[in-house]
Amino acid sequence: MPNNRTALITGILGQDGSYLAELLLQKGYTVIGMDHAAGAANAVQSTAQRFARVQSILGSITLAPGDLADQASLLHLIETYQPDEVYNLAAHTFVPASWGQIVCTGEINALGVARLLDSIHQARPQARFLQASSSEVFGHPIESPQRENTPFSPRTPYGIAKAYAHWTTVNYRQSFGLFAVAAILYNHESERRPPDFVTRKITQTAARIKLGLADQLPLGSLDARRDWGFAGDYVEALWRMVQHEPPEDFVIGFGETHTVREFCQLAFGRLDLDYRDYVIVDPRFVRPPEPVQLIADPTNARQKLAWQPTLTFEQLVQRMVDADLQQLKQGISRP
Ligand code: NDP
Numbered sequence: 511m512p513n514n515r516t517a518l519i520t521g522i523l524g525q526d527g528s529y530l531a532e533l534l535l536q537k538g539y540t541v542i543g544m545d546h547a548a549g550a551a552n553a554v555q556s557t558a559q560r561f562a563r564v565q566s567i568l569g570s571i572t573l574a575p576g577d578l579a580d581q582a583s584l585l586h587l588i589e590t591y592q593p594d595e596v597y598n599l600a601a602h603t604f605v606p607a608s609w610g611q612i613v614c615t616g617e618i619n620a621l622g623v624a625r626l627l628d629s630i631h632q633a634r635p636q637a638r639f640l641q642a643s644s645s646e647v648f649g650h651p652i653e654s655p656q657r658e659n660t661p662f663s664p665r666t667p668y669g670i671a672k673a674y675a676h677w678t679t680v681n682y683r684q685s686f687g688l689f690a691v692a693a694i695l696y697n698h699e700s701e702r703r704p705p706d707f708v709t710r711k712i713t714q715t716a717a718r719i720k721l722g723l724a725d726q727l728p729l730g731s732l733d734a735r736r737d738w739g740f741a742g743d744y745v746e747a748l749w750r751m752v753q754h755e756p757p758e759d760f761v762i763g764f765g766e767t768h769t770v771r772e773f774c775q776l777a778f779g780r781l782d783l784d785y786r787d788y789v790i791v792d793p794r795f796v797r798p799p800e801p802v803q804l805i806a807d808p809t810n811a812r813q814k815l816a817w818q819p820t821l822t823f824e825q826l827v828q829r830m831v832d833a834d835l836q837q838l839k840q841g842i843s844r845p
């Protein structure tokens with residue numbers, strides 16, 4: 511049933527954008543997706559690859575050109591579509607890559623958010639805005655688990671840019687009265703996660719090994735820990751935040767950490783394989799040790815938003831392995 515509300519999603523072709531678009535369509539929204547590579551000569555992926563995550567809903571959404579680097583394109587989008595809700599999910603998302611693109615990361619992940627908020631302030635101040643903030647803003651936190659008021663201490667260019675974006679969001683709320691909120695998101699995964707990230711790298715490679723298409727999985731530290739959840743659950747939290755009054759920032763995470771080793775054990779085990787026969791440690795993927803754990807305290811989200819993850823860690827791993835095995839068997843090329 512149409513609900514007469516229009517949502518603009520930046521990053522719609524990414525993991526979260528695709529799940530959020532599906533959720534909002536189910537709720538009757540008109541969904542506009544900003545596509546920064548529309549018609550661009552520099553698009554590095556084929557059209558089929560770029561649209562793979564939204565293939566099933568392409569006929570139900572409107573894709574419009576726009577780029578977080580380009581203020582005029584953002585203003586034009588807001589003026590044209592007059593969205594009721596804006597979800598800023600677009601970003602350069604792979605943390606290690608941010609060291610090689612420090613200025614570019616700031617340009618998109620930090621200043622891009624200021625450009626978008628400024629466009630909303632000018633052309634649609636009654637719109638509700640959500641910023642995808644990140645647990646990386648905590649960097650080396652002074653406490654574990656982290657809550658909404660845990661001080662920021664970012665340690666990567668990605669985290670620094672996300673901290674700027676976070677405070678810019680808070681400031682547009684406090685200084686201009688915009689409904690602007692930031693979700694401090696912990697790692698969330700799915701079969702739509704780009705394969706540079708460790709979870710998808712493991713599930714995709716394990717499935718390839720099972721089918722005889724690969725024989726090794728080179729990884730970094732197996733003892734690294736993350737607070738992992740399912741992306742489909744996290745976009746539900748984003749939507750709930752935008753409906754919640756008064757506007758408020760939330761930590762969104764599972765509240766439980768697991769090691770990369772545990773992820774490997776479960777993923778290979780799902781395929782009746784022993785990860786120790788295939789996983790090798792490759793120094794190229796080893797990162798500096800993380801002295802303090804990033805782990806969420808999602809109490810506020812559970813209490814005030816009645817948000818509850820639906821998939822456990824084990825179910826998440828199984829879902830991703832099963833999906834990758836099926837995709838490979840069907841010869842489907844997905845990012
Ligand atoms: P993805 O990498 O899957 O998607 C990000 C999207 O942003 C891509 O479609 C990308 O397009 C697009 N994008 C990149 N640069 C620009 C630009 N200049 N203008 C417009 N769009 C652009 O990320 P996720 O869906 O996983 O993450 C969504 C958001 O949540 C991000 O902001 C991320 O930083 C944040 N977040 C995610 C976490 C996670 O675990 N997934 C954890 C914490 C925060 P293209 O691929 O063509 O460049």
Ligand code: GDP
Nearest residue numbers: 605706707708709728729730731734770795797
């Ligand atoms: P991030 O939290 O956004 O950096 O998500 P990633 O999936 O890239 O990394 C999660 C954790 O897995 C980090 O602590 C990495 O050090 C660890 N890790 C171990 N091996 C690998 C690997 O081969 N690739 C990646 N991306 N991460 C790895």
